[in-house]
Amino acid sequence: MTRSQIFPKTIMPLLAASLFGLSLSASAKDTTAPSLSLPIDCTIGKDCWVQNLVDFNLADGTWQDPYCGTATFDKHKGTDIRVPFVKDLDRNIPILAMADGEVVGLRRDMEDFLVQNADDVRKIQGKECGNGAILLHANGWTTQYCHLKKDSVNVKKGDKLKRGDAIGIMGLSGHTTFPHIHVTVRKGKSVIDPMTGKNQTDQCSPQESIAASLWDAKAREGMTGASSAILGTGFAGEVVKSGNVLTGEMKTPQQAGPLVFWAYLINLRPNDRIDLRIMDNNGTYVETLGKPLKGPLASYTAYTGRKRALERGNTYRGEAVLWRNGQVIQTVQSEPIKF
Numbered sequence: 001m002t003r004s005q006i007f008p009k010t011i012m013p014l015l016a017a018s019l020f021g022l023s024l025s026a027s028a029k030d031t032t033a034p035s036l037s038l039p040i041d042c043t044i045g046k047d048c049w050v051q052n053l054v055d056f057n058l059a060d061g062t063w064q065d066p067y068c069g070t071a072t073f074d075k076h077k078g079t080d081i082r083v084p085f086v087k088d089l090d091r092n093i094p095i096l097a098m099a100d101g102e103v104v105g106l107r108r109d110m111e112d113f114l115v116q117n118a119d120d121v122r123k124i125q126g127k128e129c130g131n132g133a134i135l136l137h138a139n140g141w142t143t144q145y146c147h148l149k150k151d152s153v154n155v156k157k158g159d160k161l162k163r164g165d166a167i168g169i170m171g172l173s174g175h176t177t178f179p180h181i182h183v184t185v186r187k188g189k190s191v192i193d194p195m196t197g198k199n200q201t202d203q204c205s206p207q208e209s210i211a212a213s214l215w216d217a218k219a220r221e222g223m224t225g226a227s228s229a230i231l232g233t234g235f236a237g238e239v240v241k242s243g244n245v246l247t248g249e250m251k252t253p254q255q256a257g258p259l260v261f262w263a264y265l266i267n268l269r270p271n272d273r274i275d276l277r278i279m280d281n282n283g284t285y286v287e288t289l290g291k292p293l294k295g296p297l298a299s300y301t302a303y304t305g306r307k308r309a310l311e312r313g314n315t316y317r318g319e320a321v322l323w324r325n326g327q328v329i330q331t332v333q334s335e336p337i338k339f
Contacts, residue, residue: 050225096164229330259306276321280314
């Protein structure tokens, strides 16, 4: 999750002059919103996923996403589109302008790291957005792009960008606990949810119409809400936590055992269930049928396994199944591992 504050020390004075002055007031009656493309070239549900949405409940300590669900967190001002693991950043994923606009603010010199404790939070206080840029569009609209890689922001103030132009590369700067791009859309000073076209101060609704979405036709194919998904599976030689899975810091399985099969999931709902199985040449090696979850989980790592030594020449395969309301919504099988 990420706190996406708008560059308070260096950018807010700039925005106050550039966005909230006379030029904006003159067009205040024009509510025409830009049509937005995705900020990365990906397919939602295949190689990127929607993790968090805008928070529509601004009371302290409470939150609701635009659809009255839990896929957000307290005071979240934007939309988070993620890739599964830190290793995916090795692809140098470009971050793209979502619409034509002028660069009116940027930052490029913050370090990349995953926020893991209170000390990390203090290090980035006031700069939670990390490296990124703000684009000014027609009619007083702006888009903000956060958590880019250090020194990758390749635009400068005053540059005129076209939709799809590269701004920089996805990174881990600012308040990042997983690899993603955070985007905030504003009309003047108001945060607007691109999924629904509604102001953050409006009421959430379980039945929002896609017709009001700010996403363009292509982006709308996947941008219909937060993703509930199995993002990855694999084997380890020890019990794993989500942090291990995100960074890839796991012990490799050895023939002496144990063998642990894990699955990493996001945006789980109450009563969702995860079944895990390891199969070998003889059939089922181990199986764990999950119990219904008591509450929602933004991310979760489930695992199963055995401590016994592994049979030489045997091949092991893992399978994870996500259930919701009595229906299978996703099944993922791991790459086989042979001893």
